[in-house]
Amino acid sequence: MLDPETAAWVSDLKASGPRREEALERLHTVLLQAARREARRRAIDSPVSGVELNDIVQQAADDAMVAIVAKLDQFRGESRFTTWAYKFAVLEVASKLTRHAWRGGPVILDSEAWLQLPDRFGFTPEEAFEQRELLASIQEAVQTALTPRQRRVFVAIVLNAVPLDVVAAELASNRNALYKTLFDARRKVRTFLVAKGYTEFE
Amino acid sequence: MSALSKLKRFLKTDPEDPGCAETFALIDVYVERELARGDAADRYPGIAKHLATCGPCAEDYRGMISLLS
Numbered sequence: 001m002l003d004p005e006t007a008a009w010v011s012d013l014k015a016s017g018p019r020r021e022e023a024l025e026r027l028h029t030v031l032l033q034a035a036r037r038e039a040r041r042r043a044i045d046s047p048v049s050g051v052e053l054n055d056i057v058q059q060a061a062d063d064a065m066v067a068i069v070a071k072l073d074q075f076r077g078e079s080r081f082t083t084w085a086y087k088f089a090v091l092e093v094a095s096k097l098t099r100h101a102w103r104g105g106p107v108i109l110d111s112e113a114w115l116q117l118p119d120r121f122g123f124t125p126e127e128a129f130e131q132r133e134l135l136a137s138i139q140e141a142v143q144t145a146l147t148p149r150q151r152r153v154f155v156a157i158v159l160n161a162v163p164l165d166v167v168a169a170e171l172a173s174n175r176n177a178l179y180k181t182l183f184d185a186r187r188k189v190r191t192f193l194v195a196k197g198y199t200e201f202e
Numbered sequence: 203m204s205a206l207s208k209l210k211r212f213l214k215t216d217p218e219d220p221g222c223a224e225t226f227a228l229i230d231v232y233v234e235r236e237l238a239r240g241d242a243a244d245r246y247p248g249i250a251k252h253l254a255t256c257g258p259c260a261e262d263y264r265g266m267i268s269l270l271s
Contacts (some may be wrong), residue, residue, distance in 0.1 A: 038265045079230035083270065087230050090265040094258060121212070123205040131206065158212075164258050176222035179256055183215055190213040201210060 002077045009081040013072055027068065030082060031061040034089040042097055056100060060092035067092075095175075098165040113159045114139050120158060134198060141192035142185075150185040153178060216255070220248045225259050233266040 002010065012023035035057045043053055067088045075084055117135055118128035128135065142154055153171075156162045157178075162170075168178045193201045203211075225232075232249050236242035243250035253260045 034269055037269060041265060041268055042261075079234045083230040083234055083266075086266060086269050087226065087262070090262050090269070091226065094262055094265070098258075118205070121205045121209045127205055164256075175258060176226075179222045183219065183221070186213050187215040190215070193213070201213060 003080060006077060006081040010072070010075065010077075013069070024065070024069075027085065028061060028065055030085060031064045031068075031089045032057065034086050035060040035064065035093050038090050038093045039097060042093065048097060048100055052100065056093065056096045060089060060096050064088035064092045095165050095169075098163045099169055102163060102166045113155075116159045116161075120161065134193070137193055137196055137198070138189060141189040145188045145192045146185050150181055150188070153181045154185045154189075157182060216251050218248045219252045219255060221252065222256060222259055225249050225252045225256070226262075229259075229263060229266060233263065233270060237267070237270055 009023065009027075012019055013027070014020075015023070039053055039057045039060070043049060048056065064085070065088075068085055075081065117138065118125075118131075123131065123135075142151055146154060153167060156167045156170075157164060164175055164178055164182075167173075168175050171178070190201050228246060228249055232242045232246050235245055253263050
């Protein structure tokens with residue numbers, strides 16, 4: 001049973017003619033407001049501002065609306081319609097802001113910056129020295145146990161600290177597929193370490 | 203958290219982690235549940251596990267909470 005507001009949104013968006021046009025306009029306003037709030041929240045930690053930020057907000061609202069219209073039949077009414085719609089705006093803002101902020105930055109997917117590994121997990125130079133065999137084993141695992149794609153994703157995200165959404169765009173993939181690739185890579189590295197006797201990783 | 207613990211946590215994978223797509227599919231329901239009853243993690247433990255591991259999805263979750271608060 002849909003709440004009355006949600007039922008009205010769905011019914012208006014599935015209508016035709018001026019009723020649908022008016023609903024699309026209202027939806028765009030809702031998405032624009034959500035995208036603006038989300039962009040401002042994220043912009044605190046981002047160098048993007050002013051006209052650039054406004055452009056991102058506008059594009060995010062436009063793309064979110066396209067996605068919502070395409071997926072309207074998948075909406076099952078388990079949440080309020082506006083909550084369901086918000087997630088598309090948030091996802092678009094996240095993806096666009098991350099990619100924009102990284103624009104011009106290095107997306108070195110193949111350069112294996114192994115010296116960065118201790119830093120990525122916060123090892124001090126002393127700790128890195130103490131754990132040098134473990135760290136070398138991780139490098140060995142990545143180089144021998146992973147598929148080329150898993151290796152590429154692991155190196156980009158873990159060693160080069162490239163955001164997941166940026167790597168996804170770079171590889172013409174998506175966040176879910178990249179997460180799964182990294183998930184499998186993490187599991188394989190851990191299995192490799194356990195097989196080498198690092199039982200504390202079990 | 204020590205660097206070694208951080209590394210162990212990163213390499214640990216949970217088979218119940220449903221990934222980003224399933225999390226996105228349910229995030230609206232999860233957020234409403236959390237705001238209404240505070241027990242979303244109990245109702246959807248897989249989603250909670252994913253949000254604990256996936257930085258981008260966790261940030262989206264915080265964005266949703268902020269929009270609805």
